[in-house]
Amino acid sequence: MTEAVAGEVVLSVNGTYRSVPSGWTLAKLLASLELDARTVVVERNGTILRDRLSFASLDLAADDSLEIVHFVGGG
Amino acid sequence: MAHADLISTATLTDPQPLVIAGHEFHSRLMVGTGKYASNAQMIDAIEASGAEVVTVAVRRVDLDRSKDEAILHHLDPDHFFLLANTAGCFNASDAIRYARLARAAGFNEWVKLEVIGDQQTLLPDTIGLLQATKTLVDEGFKVLAYTNDDLVTALKLEDAGAVAVMPLASPIGSGLGMLNPYAIRTIKQRLSVPVIVDAGVGTASDACIVMEQGVDGILMNTGIAAAQDPIRMAAAMKLAVEAGRHAYLSGRMPRREVAVPSSPTVGMLGS
Numbered sequence: 001m002t003e004a005v006a007g008e009v010v011l012s013v014n015g016t017y018r019s020v021p022s023g024w025t026l027a028k029l030l031a032s033l034e035l036d037a038r039t040v041v042v043e044r045n046g047t048i049l050r051d052r053l054s055f056a057s058l059d060l061a062a063d064d065s066l067e068i069v070h071f072v073g074g075g
Numbered sequence: 076m077a078h079a080d081l082i083s084t085a086t087l088t089d090p091q092p093l094v095i096a097g098h099e100f101h102s103r104l105m106v107g108t109g110k111y112a113s114n115a116q117m118i119d120a121i122e123a124s125g126a127e128v129v130t131v132a133v134r135r136v137d138l139d140r141s142k143d144e145a146i147l148h149h150l151d152p153d154h155f156f157l158l159a160n161t162a163g164c165f166n167a168s169d170a171i172r173y174a175r176l177a178r179a180a181g182f183n184e185w186v187k188l189e190v191i192g193d194q195q196t197l198l199p200d201t202i203g204l205l206q207a208t209k210t211l212v213d214e215g216f217k218v219l220a221y222t223n224d225d226l227v228t229a230l231k232l233e234d235a236g237a238v239a240v241m242p243l244a245s246p247i248g249s250g251l252g253m254l255n256p257y258a259i260r261t262i263k264q265r266l267s268v269p270v271i272v273d274a275g276v277g278t279a280s281d282a283c284i285v286m287e288q289g290v291d292g293i294l295m296n297t298g299i300a301a302a303q304d305p306i307r308m309a310a311a312m313k314l315a316v317e318a319g320r321h322a323y324l325s326g327r328m329p330r331r332e333v334a335v336p337s338s339p340t341v342g343m344l345g346s
Contacts, residue, residue, distance in 0.1 A: 014135045033138055039147050041179045048179045069176050072144045074132025074162050075107025075296030
């Protein structure tokens with residue numbers, strides 16, 4: 001687990017702890033990961049975020065657990 | 076003339092197109108997108124197969140980007156019907172979660188539902204499958220349920236609201252072909268919803284024999300992707316599915332234990 005530093009929040013993204021600046025939105029996180037919000041689905045603390053437009057106003061919080069998934073090859 | 080299309084064109088027309096949950100599909104062959112050497116090879120193979128329905132899996136984004144896994148960069152969702160699966164799920168609640176995530180991607184509410192019960196054989200957990208089917212049907216999903224070749228389970232899945240039932244020919248990725256033609260035939264005869272045989276087809280003759288049982292379609296992945304030349308095998312599978320379908324529609328001759336000459340027995344030369 002990453003220790004929280006002042007001005008940062010620690011959250012879990014796809015099973016790995018990450019530290020991001022306080023005040024970051026989900027949209028900001030996706031942008032920093034170079035992910036196109038239209039091609040991924042995000043589950044936050046067990047709840048699927050269906051409204052992608054809400055990503056820009058969704059503030060990340062300490063101890064959030066995010067799952068960011070997409071479609072891959074499969075049978 | 077009723078058979079003019081059969082005689083005049085190379086491509087046979089299926090008199091009854093495949094319809095699942097009111098949606099008409101132009102191909103009875105559905106294909107997976109896993110295990111290809113490259114995305115370019117996958118796309119060429121899918122094109123060669125003529126498939127409209129292509130399956131995809133839901134997985135975590137690799138945040139380190141060590142692999143180019145995202146498939147939507149390569150598959151045009153306007154051109155193909157994306158069918159998300161719940162592969163890798165070993166209980167009903169995981170399968171439900173994956174189905175919900177897939178639907179949230181925004182393409183459709185269809186899911187190829189897999190609840191696996193055994194790691195070694197990947198045979199389905201039919202109890203979990205039935206539970207997950209009921210829940211997802213209640214939530215408005217169109218459930219295509221991957222199951223074993225058991226009639227009673229297939230009937231229960233239909234009762235639970237599955238829009239198609241997908242019995243296996245043999246275990247996933249095994250390439251063993253259809254192990255129990257009687258079971259597959261019986262499921263097809265007893266169900267009202269489409270029966271799509273899923274898994275186990277290893278080569279074109281396997282696909283042809285499956286279709287000759289009268290089932291509505293086949294879904295395959297490894298049989299194409301693991302061939303030495305996947306693109307040519309995809310084309311062969313397309314032909315085999317069509318051949319098997321038309322052989323079924325033709326009504327095969329009865330099997331006999333004795334020979335019956337094809338040529339006249341009269342008019343032979345005297346000795």
